Amino acid sequence: MLVITCVKQVPDTTQVRVDPVTGTLIRDGVPFIINPYDTHALEEGLRLKEKYGFRTVVISMGPPNTEVTLKKAIALGADEAVLLSDRAFGGADTLATSQVLSEAIKKLGEKEEVAIVICGRQTIDGDTAQVGPGIATRLGYSQLTLVDSIESVDLKAKKIRVRRKLEGRHEIVEAKLPAMIAVLKEINSLRYPTVPMRLMAEDSKATLWDNKIMGLQETTIGLKGSATQVRKIFSPQRASGEIIGEGLKDPKEVSRLLIDRLMEKHVLSL
Amino acid sequence: MEEVKKVKKPRGIAHLIPGKCIACGARCQSDCPEDAIEMNDKGEPIITAVKCIGCKRCVKICPAQALEMYFTPEEQKILDTMTDKAPEEAEVVEPGLKEYRGVWIFIEHTEGKPATVSWELLGEGAKLAKTLNVELCSVVIGENVEHLCQESFSYGASKVYLIDAPVFHHYRTETFFRGICYLVEKYKPEILLMGATGMGRDLAGAVATKLQTGLTADCTGLDIDEKGYLLQTRPAFGGNIMATIMTEKTRPQMSTVRPHVMELAKKDPSRIGAIVRESIDIREEELPTRVIEVIEDASGDQLDLAGAEIIVSGGRGMCGMENFSILQELADELGGSVGCSRAAVEAGWMPPERQVGQTGKTVRPKIYIACGISGAIQHLVGMQSSDLIIAINQDRNAPIFEVATYGIVGDVFQIVPAMTERIRELKSKKGGSPKNGSSNNGPSGKE
Amino acid sequence: MFIYISTIIFAVAILLFCWSCYKRFRLLMLGKSVDRFKDFGPRLKNVIFYVFGQRCTVNHGYRFGWNHLVLFWSFMFLLIANTEFLFEGLFPDSVSFSMLPVSLYILIEIASVLALLAVCIAMLRRLAFPPSYIEARSMDAFVILGLIALLMVAFFGLHASEIAKGELEATFMPVSNFVASTLFSDVKQETLNDYIEAFWWLHAIVLLAFLNYLPYSKHMHILTGIPNVFFKSLTKVNTQIREDFKKGNVFGVGQINLFTWKDLMDSYSCTECGRCSDNCPATNTGKSLNPRLVIHDIKANLLKNGPFFDNKKAPVLPLIGKGGEGSVSEEVLWSCTTCGACMEVCPVSIEHVPKIVDMRRNLVEMNAKMPGELLTFFESMEQRSNPWGIVPSDRVKWATDITVKPFEAGKTEYLFYVGCFGAFDARSRKVSLAISKILDAGGISWGILGKDELCCGDSMRRLGNEFVFDRMTKDNIKILTDKGIKKIITQCPHCFNTLKNDYRQYGLELEVIHHTELINNLIKAGKLPLNVNGADLGNVVIHDSCYLGRYNGLYDVPREVISSVTGRAATEMDRCLEKSFCCGAGGGRMWMEEEGKRINVTRVEEALKKDPKTVCVSCPYCLTMFEDGLKSTKADDKVQVLDVAEIVSMGLK
Numbered sequence A: 001m002l003v004i005t006c007v008k009q010v011p012d013t014t015q016v017r018v019d020p021v022t023g024t025l026i027r028d029g030v031p032f033i034i035n036p037y038d039t040h041a042l043e044e045g046l047r048l049k050e051k052y053g054f055r056t057v058v059i060s061m062g063p064p065n066t067e068v069t070l071k072k073a074i075a076l077g078a079d080e081a082v083l084l085s086d087r088a089f090g091g092a093d094t095l096a097t098s099q100v101l102s103e104a105i106k107k108l109g110e111k112e113e114v115a116i117v118i119c120g121r122q123t124i125d126g127d128t129a130q131v132g133p134g135i136a137t138r139l140g141y142s143q144l145t146l147v148d149s150i151e152s153v154d155l156k157a158k159k160i161r162v163r164r165k166l167e168g169r170h171e172i173v174e175a176k177l178p179a180m181i182a183v184l185k186e187i188n189s190l191r192y193p194t195v196p197m198r199l200m201a202e203d204s205k206a207t208l209w210d211n212k213i214m215g216l217q218e219t220t221i222g223l224k225g226s227a228t229q230v231r232k233i234f235s236p237q238r239a240s241g242e243i244i245g246e247g248l249k250d251p252k253e254v255s256r257l258l259i260d261r262l263m264e265k266h267v268l269s270l
Numbered sequence B: 001m002e003e004v005k006k007v008k009k010p011r012g013i014a015h016l017i018p019g020k021c022i023a024c025g026a027r028c029q030s031d032c033p034e035d036a037i038e039m040n041d042k043g044e045p046i047i048t049a050v051k052c053i054g055c056k057r058c059v060k061i062c063p064a065q066a067l068e069m070y071f072t073p074e075e076q077k078i079l080d081t082m083t084d085k086a087p088e089e090a091e092v093v094e095p096g097l098k099e100y101r102g103v104w105i106f107i108e109h110t111e112g113k114p115a116t117v118s119w120e121l122l123g124e125g126a127k128l129a130k131t132l133n134v135e136l137c138s139v140v141i142g143e144n145v146e147h148l149c150q151e152s153f154s155y156g157a158s159k160v161y162l163i164d165a166p167v168f169h170h171y172r173t174e175t176f177f178r179g180i181c182y183l184v185e186k187y188k189p190e191i192l193l194m195g196a197t198g199m200g201r202d203l204a205g206a207v208a209t210k211l212q213t214g215l216t217a218d219c220t221g222l223d224i225d226e227k228g229y230l231l232q233t234r235p236a237f238g239g240n241i242m243a244t245i246m247t248e249k250t251r252p253q254m255s256t257v258r259p260h261v262m263e264l265a266k267k268d269p270s271r272i273g274a275i276v277r278e279s280i281d282i283r284e285e286e287l288p289t290r291v292i293e294v295i296e297d298a299s300g301d302q303l304d305l306a307g308a309e310i311i312v313s314g315g316r317g318m319c320g321m322e323n324f325s326i327l328q329e330l331a332d333e334l335g336g337s338v339g340c341s342r343a344a345v346e347a348g349w350m351p352p353e354r355q356v357g358q359t360g361k362t363v364r365p366k367i368y369i370a371c372g373i374s375g376a377i378q379h380l381v382g383m384q385s386s387d388l389i390i391a392i393n394q395d396r397n398a399p400i401f402e403v404a405t406y407g408i409v410g411d412v413f414q415i416v417p418a419m420t421e422r423i424r425e426l427k428s429k430k431g432g433s434p435k436n437g438s439s440n441n442g443p444s445g446k447e
Numbered sequence C: 001m002f003i004y005i006s007t008i009i010f011a012v013a014i015l016l017f018c019w020s021c022y023k024r025f026r027l028l029m030l031g032k033s034v035d036r037f038k039d040f041g042p043r044l045k046n047v048i049f050y051v052f053g054q055r056c057t058v059n060h061g062y063r064f065g066w067n068h069l070v071l072f073w074s075f076m077f078l079l080i081a082n083t084e085f086l087f088e089g090l091f092p093d094s095v096s097f098s099m100l101p102v103s104l105y106i107l108i109e110i111a112s113v114l115a116l117l118a119v120c121i122a123m124l125r126r127l128a129f130p131p132s133y134i135e136a137r138s139m140d141a142f143v144i145l146g147l148i149a150l151l152m153v154a155f156f157g158l159h160a161s162e163i164a165k166g167e168l169e170a171t172f173m174p175v176s177n178f179v180a181s182t183l184f185s186d187v188k189q190e191t192l193n194d195y196i197e198a199f200w201w202l203h204a205i206v207l208l209a210f211l212n213y214l215p216y217s218k219h220m221h222i223l224t225g226i227p228n229v230f231f232k233s234l235t236k237v238n239t240q241i242r243e244d245f246k247k248g249n250v251f252g253v254g255q256i257n258l259f260t261w262k263d264l265m266d267s268y269s270c271t272e273c274g275r276c277s278d279n280c281p282a283t284n285t286g287k288s289l290n291p292r293l294v295i296h297d298i299k300a301n302l303l304k305n306g307p308f309f310d311n312k313k314a315p316v317l318p319l320i321g322k323g324g325e326g327s328v329s330e331e332v333l334w335s336c337t338t339c340g341a342c343m344e345v346c347p348v349s350i351e352h353v354p355k356i357v358d359m360r361r362n363l364v365e366m367n368a369k370m371p372g373e374l375l376t377f378f379e380s381m382e383q384r385s386n387p388w389g390i391v392p393s394d395r396v397k398w399a400t401d402i403t404v405k406p407f408e409a410g411k412t413e414y415l416f417y418v419g420c421f422g423a424f425d426a427r428s429r430k431v432s433l434a435i436s437k438i439l440d441a442g443g444i445s446w447g448i449l450g451k452d453e454l455c456c457g458d459s460m461r462r463l464g465n466e467f468v469f470d471r472m473t474k475d476n477i478k479i480l481t482d483k484g485i486k487k488i489i490t491q492c493p494h495c496f497n498t499l500k501n502d503y504r505q506y507g508l509e510l511e512v513i514h515h516t517e518l519i520n521n522l523i524k525a526g527k528l529p530l531n532v533n534g535a536d537l538g539n540v541v542i543h544d545s546c547y548l549g550r551y552n553g554l555y556d557v558p559r560e561v562i563s564s565v566t567g568r569a570a571t572e573m574d575r576c577l578e579k580s581f582c583c584g585a586g587g588g589r590m591w592m593e594e595e596g597k598r599i600n601v602t603r604v605e606e607a608l609k610k611d612p613k614t615v616c617v618s619c620p621y622c623l624t625m626f627e628d629g630l631k632s633t634k635a636d637d638k639v640q641v642l643d644v645a646e647i648v649s650m651g652l653k
């Protein structure tokens, strides 16, 4: 039985700065990392492996240098890593991404039954949270997003019970396997790779699947298979470092100015 | 004249403007017909000049305007002499798309209690519908939710598609998604909007995939272009850039929209409209998921810090345990949670699990309000990637102001109560009960 | 008949003793090899200095150190007498006491009296002023002291009866003679014969018992102390050894046999005097770490598990864990600030810190077990090369308001290695500015690496994450060599120590200088125009940074600077110089939460006793710890904390 974790390599956007003069992104020195939510997805996969004896496979669609990221996953304990990389996969939106990923999952499923696919809640670059539901829909799996705890997996009855975190409440849901779960960071705390595992991972290799192997129609993948087009990118007007009510003495007045500013910028609505 | 025409128009070679590429995911590379583009480790294109045929496809596709055509001075000269412009390729609109008409808003609710974002969407949807000159409709799915139809009308919808059945009691992806897909396939709207809440994002992702259409996430701006397409603007890259996204070739054009951003529609209870009742055959037994239990979260001070959208944090400047109550009051008004610096834990004013920072929690709320916190680096690392930071401190030189979006130089004991006061005042003006504000919108985009 | 019995008893006892020693020695040999034989000369010097001079025992203000000195020297002489006695017992016919030169007798006599006295004092002291820990009053100590006392009594009894009987010339034995004349003068000749025999046997039995008890008691240090000092590290223990990151290797020490034989010998040599724990900041603030017990547990573990290893069986007692005596708990290991106070005061030169770091390595590298806070810290260090995961381009922010030149090979003399605190921490950035102002005033040619500067990796190494430290170091060395950097000024003592002492293991010899030292040189050379007492600093109390002082011996430098600027000597705290009390941030403690009484608060309270207006530090860690500590003791409105550089920059004309 397989647990498949989907991980994406992303630029560490918390480190990205915007040039105040030109308004362009300063990406210099910003490293590529495993999408932080996906590290928790991977961790959950490893825990399931330890608890129920699954085999854990990590898959990622991305440029060839994603292999570095995948090696990290192996150092943490993943059994196998599959890198989906091809010129034809480039420029994909979530629709085209979920197509490639779900086809890869199907392909893995030919050899070994897939029980659970784990995704992160969302990425920190694309930020859409759409790929997980996309995969579930395409494969007809049970879809469980916003999961903050896996309560139990019943392999005989082919059921999984999870807790979902919603606004102001939690929900315990039982679903049939196979299932796609998208996890929150709260679901677990991460592990750190041991040195022997790191050394082992350094010599390991990710399995590379390009479109020759995948054999997908070009109109369903990459830029051509994307339903959305990114037209334009610009830098947001970022208020920063502004002192509200400089010199004003009356606290009421200053508070009013602040709250009004927040409302005006739509960060607060009452 | 004859002679000039014989000169071949130079096509130039594409090249990258340094610093502008945002590593969007190799759009340029995948659109290049000649495989002239390779991506480097930073995700930026390297264009092989000899392979480039100057087709400009990469230049057009690049969302960051990071690519341009390069001409040698000689070529430039020739270009300058040529005045005639090549005719713009006429865009071919797929014939099927015209069938889709109308703006639809999905009305989100938990067991009949509507989420405010739905009414915000009706407000925005009305503007879009007006520009397009089409109908504004709501989609209501649930059990015993007919009252939401009338509410939809009063917020501006002229038609409501209603599916009301026991199987829809709890929100579940399968049921709702089948309901919506059924309606969309039957009635063909051109635009479908949902709130970018936990539920909205769960549902929209499934619906768009099933309908094989484009979906833009977490939009903060919507508009219609001259051709009648929906322009969807959204933050990406952790809020560092804004992207305008379109769905040109498929319908409906779907987006999820961030709560609190669009203006709430004016409510007019006298408005009426048509209810289209639909039903679909879903049997409980064939559904893969079941909601076993719903656990209501403890409110107020027990709210978990890590997931809080708004955090009001206090430091040594709070001067005592009892004073944290003014922060709690503000947090309650905002639907947020109270955090603190290590100094406050050290003094025994707050429990350690409330500590934000290097050896405490790392948080990333939408709004972080630092009250009487100096901004030591050990504290900053725990909160500086919050979307918006407000600092209240007496000391104009406190390092916290370096990271604050908005700062107030003043006494927390005066400012904080005044802020709470102002919020209450605004809420009562709106006439809503003081608590229905921001707290019913589902977890949205960020954590 | 008598002759044979004594020969047999002596032979058996001595063989038993040798067997015990051999068993102990075999266990030592379980340890990994390490070269501690080179440089015979300096090693011998150490023995003379530390052992025969009893430097550590006498120094450091221990009241009873002198007693030990007396006991030690008495023992040296008695060793001769007792060796002779053993020979006599083994070969009763061939050797006799008279073989020793007569003049020695008097020395032996005096030594015996002194030893007896010292033993009494020691016993009384254990009863009246016991050391800080309870086990010091254990039977072990009293048994040993009692045996020594008995030995002395038997010695005098034997000689006195012999003198009384006229068998022995009394001239050079004043004490025995005195005993003979006072106690035995009336005793009959035949009875004297019995006395002689009885005292002889008493002496023999006590001596043999002592010999055989020794290897099993804490007084094994009598045997291993001297060799242990001989094999001690010839340099200050300010670094830890490298590891070889090859597949299949085991990293760190998680099992007793992974220590080096010297580590194990250290554990044998521990005298359980408790000086290390007396000076340990962790022990002193109620943490579970007690360096004496760490060493004791290592020994206990070796004795328990050793035989199993010897038979190639699995150990029965975990080295790290909650196994009680013989196991060191994780909590203990994480409490160490690597301040080095324990090693400084240890009379037998035990090296505590490397052992603690070795065990941390095992936790981190083999088991990925560590306090939760360290996970983010490790990630930030590995990915961003700074403790907080801040983007490298922010490394130049501190200098936005001044003009700083980048380092250029051939043009710039010194690299100013700002360090993570100096670059990112708001408070320390002010120190960076003060340093740059001084460097300019002193006409120094300097530059920075800016966003290319990497973290030195100090905390990673002390926390046992040697794997990442190794990589960071290699990256750093590449940058430093590529840029042709030869001379470095550091702001932080931790960068200083790491660049200077840790990087040397990688073959990088740099001229590293801490800013206080450079400033001192500038002042001495008259290159800094100073306004003596230009700033109102009031009473200045000085705090030593462990990594500057104990690790690198720079005690005078900051003091000299302060007195040249303020015109008078800085006020010392009760614990200062070698015995200075750590601020609590070293050894990676800066990145962990501290439970219970805080070390920095303890230190701040100590400083406040001197009623300072200014506390002067020379390390960004100390700076943070003192500022925080002053705030928590609500003294921050009366007392300021300044770096040496800030004091100087205030005094610049």
Ligand SMILES: Cc1cc2nc3c(=O)[nH]c(=O)nc-3n(C[C@H](O)[C@H](O)[C@H](O)COP(=O)(O)OP(=O)(O)OC[C@H]3O[C@@H](n4cnc5c(N)ncnc54)[C@H](O)[C@@H]3O)c2cc1C
Pocket (backbone or CB within 6 Å): A006, A007, A008, A035, A037, A038, A041, A059, A060, A061, A062, A092, A093, A094, A095, A097, A101, A118, A119, A120, A121, A122, A123, A125, A126, A127, A128, A129, A130, A131, A132, A228, A230, A233, B023, B024, B025, B214, B215, B216, B217, B234, B236, B237, B242, B243, B245
């Ligand atoms: C500025 C910008 C804006 C964009 N806006 C949109 C938009 O509004 N709508 C849209 O459809 N596309 C959009 N895209 C494209 C989108 O970012 C990519 O399609 C991307 O491949 C997947 O989306 P995501 O990063 O948002 O993933 P999410 O849907 O947020 O990811 C959820 C989870 O899916 C898994 N996953 C996602 N991508 C991969 C992968 N490549 N390999 C393995 N697992 C993966 C991970 O587990 C991840 O945690 C945008 C791209 C850019 C550059």
Ligand SMILES: Cc1cc2nc3c(=O)[nH]c(=O)nc-3n(C[C@H](O)[C@H](O)[C@H](O)COP(=O)(O)OP(=O)(O)OC[C@H]3O[C@@H](n4cnc5c(N)ncnc54)[C@H](O)[C@@H]3O)c2cc1C
Pocket (backbone or CB within 6 Å): B314, B315, B316, B317, B318, B340, B341, B342, B343, B344, B355, B356, B357, B358, B359, B360, B361, B371, B372, B373, B374, B375, B376, B377, B378, B379, B382, B392, B393, B394, B395, B398, B410, B411, B412, B413, C589, C590, C591, C592, C593, C624, C625, C628, C631
């Ligand atoms: C190992 C270690 C780990 C640490 N980890 C953390 C951590 O995880 N999180 C953390 O927060 N800190 C941590 N610290 C502590 C950190 O160094 C600072 O000491 C701490 O953040 C300071 O807290 P503070 O800002 O509340 O207090 P202060 O620095 O004392 O600041 C109080 C502020 O309140 C202002 N003020 C006072 N009265 C008023 C008033 N009436 N109105 C308005 N403003 C007022 C003052 O101007 C001042 O700026 C750590 C320290 C160490 C050594």
Ligand code: SF4
Pocket (backbone or CB within 6 Å): B016, B020, B021, B022, B023, B024, B025, B026, B027, B028, B029, B043, B044, B045, B061, B062, B063, B064, B065, B066, B067
């Ligand atoms: S299309 Fe533009 S932003 Fe995207 S990779 Fe190419 S150059 Fe960069």
Ligand code: SF4
Pocket (backbone or CB within 6 Å): C276, C279, C280, C281, C282, C283, C289, C290, C291, C335, C336, C337, C338, C339, C340, C341, C342, C343, C352, C353
């Ligand atoms: S180095 Fe310092 S903290 Fe560590 S055991 Fe020794 S004295 Fe204690």
